[in-house]
Amino acid sequence: MDRAFLARFVDCLLKNIIEVRMMAQRKLATIVAVTFSWIMMVSITAFGQPGRNHTASIELPDGDAKAFIEGACNVCHSSDYIFTRFMGGSYEEWDSLLATMIVLPPQQEDMVLDYLAENFPKQPGTEPVLIPGPVKINISEWKMPTLASRPHDPLSSADGSLWWTGHFQNRLGKVHPGTGAMQEFPLDLPNSGPHGLVEDMSGNVWFTAIFGTGYIGKLDPNSGEVDEYPVTTGRGPHTPIFDQDDTLWFTMQSGHVGRLVPSTEEMTISASPTSGTYPYGIEINSQGVPWYVDFRGPRLGSVDPVTTEITEYELPNPDSRPRRITLTPDDAVWYTDYPRGYLGRYDPETGEVEEWLSPGGEKSLPYGIASVGDVIWYVETYSRPNSLVRFDSKTEEFQSWAIPSGGGIVRHMVATEDGNLVLACSAVNGIAQVYIET
Numbered sequence: 001m002d003r004a005f006l007a008r009f010v011d012c013l014l015k016n017i018i019e020v021r022m023m024a025q026r027k028l029a030t031i032v033a034v035t036f037s038w039i040m041m042v043s044i045t046a047f048g049q050p051g052r053n054h055t056a057s058i059e060l061p062d063g064d065a066k067a068f069i070e071g072a073c074n075v076c077h078s079s080d081y082i083f084t085r086f087m088g089g090s091y092e093e094w095d096s097l098l099a100t101m102i103v104l105p106p107q108q109e110d111m112v113l114d115y116l117a118e119n120f121p122k123q124p125g126t127e128p129v130l131i132p133g134p135v136k137i138n139i140s141e142w143k144m145p146t147l148a149s150r151p152h153d154p155l156s157s158a159d160g161s162l163w164w165t166g167h168f169q170n171r172l173g174k175v176h177p178g179t180g181a182m183q184e185f186p187l188d189l190p191n192s193g194p195h196g197l198v199e200d201m202s203g204n205v206w207f208t209a210i211f212g213t214g215y216i217g218k219l220d221p222n223s224g225e226v227d228e229y230p231v232t233t234g235r236g237p238h239t240p241i242f243d244q245d246d247t248l249w250f251t252m253q254s255g256h257v258g259r260l261v262p263s264t265e266e267m268t269i270s271a272s273p274t275s276g277t278y279p280y281g282i283e284i285n286s287q288g289v290p291w292y293v294d295f296r297g298p299r300l301g302s303v304d305p306v307t308t309e310i311t312e313y314e315l316p317n318p319d320s321r322p323r324r325i326t327l328t329p330d331d332a333v334w335y336t337d338y339p340r341g342y343l344g345r346y347d348p349e350t351g352e353v354e355e356w357l358s359p360g361g362e363k364s365l366p367y368g369i370a371s372v373g374d375v376i377w378y379v380e381t382y383s384r385p386n387s388l389v390r391f392d393s394k395t396e397e398f399q400s401w402a403i404p405s406g407g408g409i410v411r412h413m414v415a416t417e418d419g420n421l422v423l424a425c426s427a428v429n430g431i432a433q434v435y436i437e438t
Contacts, residue, residue: 065115068108087126087384091117096406100429101148128383129359133399135390136437141405142175144429145182149173153196153239154424154431156416157221158203164424164431165194165207172197172207172219177433185224187217196239196412200262201246208237208250216240216250216260216267229260233269239412243284243305251279251292257303257310270308272301281324281369281412285331285348293322293335300325300333300346313346316353320344324378324412326371328393334376336366343378343391359389359398368413370421372436377421379403379410386410388423388434405430 060066089097094116098104104112142162144151149166151173156162161174166184170192173184187194193211200206205219209228214237216229231237236253243249248260255277258269272279278296285291290303298320300313315322322335322344333346337355341362345354358364360380366389369378376391380400386407390399403410408427415421421434 061119063115063119065112068112069115072102087123088120089117089122089384093122093384093406094120097408097428100143100408100427103147122384125363126382126384128380128385128387128402129361129364129400130387130402131359131398131400133390133397135399137388137401138435138437139388139401139404139432140177140435141425141430141432142180142182144173144431145184146171146173147429149429150426151424151429151431152194152426153412154414154422155197155199155205156414156422157199157205158417162422162431162433163197163199163205165197167193167195167426170194172205174221175431185219185221185226188226189215189228192217195237196250198240198242198248200242200248206240206242206248208240210236210238210253214252216248216258218262229265229267231258231269232267234258234271238280239282241282241284241290243288243290245288247305249282249284249290249303251282253278255279257282257290257292257301257308259303259308268308270303270310272310273312274299277301280322281335283325283327283333285327286329287331291325291327291333291348293325295321295323295338297321300335302348313351315344315346317355323367324369326369326376328371328374328376334369334371334393336369336378338365338367341366343376345393356391356396356398359400360387368410368423370413370415372415372419372421377413377415377434379407379413379423381407381409386425403432405432407432 091113094113146169148168150168151164152167153165161176163174166173171184171186175182191211192209195208195210197205197207207217209215209217213235214231218227234252234254234256238251240248240250250258255272256269257279260267277294279292280295282292288305292301298315298318302311320337321339323338325335335344337344341358341364342355358366360383363382364380365382366378367381374393378389380387385402387400387402405428408425410423411426413421413423420436423432425432
């Protein structure tokens with residue numbers, strides 16, 4: 001078993017355990033089963049059998065399609081996803097989801113869909129909580145040209161194109177909203193696991209490759225050429241962001257935050273003061289200071305842009321696990337508290353923390369977040385379909401909408417230069433643009 005595979009296995013195992021533990025409806029027995037299945041699959045995959053997540057199936061109900069699902073679906077993910085990610089559906093809902101992953105002969109497709117709809121119907125209590133309000137939006141969505149891409153993060157580039165990372169298919173892609181024309185850029189290094197992406201001032205698209213030890217990549221959209229910059233310590237580069245000087249900052253799964261100066265290719269990686277952390281979402285404030293959230297603990301962090309020294313800030317609730325972050329013009333830090341179902345605000349000047357229970361309640365699993373001026377937008381990912389939530393920080397009023405495609409766990413979203421939003425819709429293999437009427 002090579003070191004790259006082992007590192008990638010550990011990365012995926014840790015991330016899977018974190019998400020599984022935070023799903024409100026999960027039982028301890030399921031956690032044990034999923035973890036055991038990952039461990040058992042290591043020896044199988046090490047000898048060359050296919051598998052992107054290297055997972056084995058938990059026990060499925062008997063039926064005609066059981067053997068097929070155990071053999072085919074686990075190539076990309078464990079059947080545990082049925083319980084934690086999609087949480088069941090009708091024949092038609094399963095059909096829509098399956099169409100984003102695989103093409104089957106009609107007879108086999110019917111067998112699989114009948115089995116899933118019968119054994120895994122839509123779970124009660126997953127309907128979105130929709131709050132009416134004065135703001136109107138329009139949502140346009142596009143499906144990825146490559147099945148099972150699992151787009152993780154989005155980007156709105158300066159030329160108006162919408163980009164995504166094809167996390168499971170080792171590629172980047174873009175769509176032109178006006179024409180619908182798409183282009184994909186396969187990566188040279190296999191199993192890179194492209195995760196986050198961001199554009200520099202010259203129009204290059206930079207991305208984090210999270211699998212294995214990981215690297216930072218730079219794509220020239222004109223030539224398709226990719227340059228790789230391996231991380232010098234730690235592993236799992238996660239979310240990238242450029243500061244006002246076009247210096248790249250990125251979080252890492254290993255409890256680090258990195259800085260890469262493109263002009264010199266100098267990379268500096270700093271460890272967080274607390275051990276066992278998971279720096280996740282990251283943003284830059286108006287003074288050029290990076291702020292991030294720790295998904296393994298109740299804390300935020302900031303990085304000195306000169307020394308790269310990290311300072312941590314404890315949140316008042318020990319159960320907080322902030323996952324994504326956005327900043328408003330006053331440099332206030334807003335975050336989604338994923339397991340608790342809260343929207344949070346931290347004032348760097350006073351240290352004061354305010355929280356608002358999300359419309360979907362404590363089980364809502366708020367994830368991707370962005371801001372347009374003083375308005376906060378984020379997505380509740382527990383509901384089926386996912387719900388897009390608007391929070392006016394001045395009036396403290398909520399408004400929400402169902403995402404037409406279902407959303408399929410919106411892990412990250414960004415605001416465009418003209419004040420709209422772009423969402424990566426992982427499980428439905430799509431990307432969405434939200435046009436906000438003013």
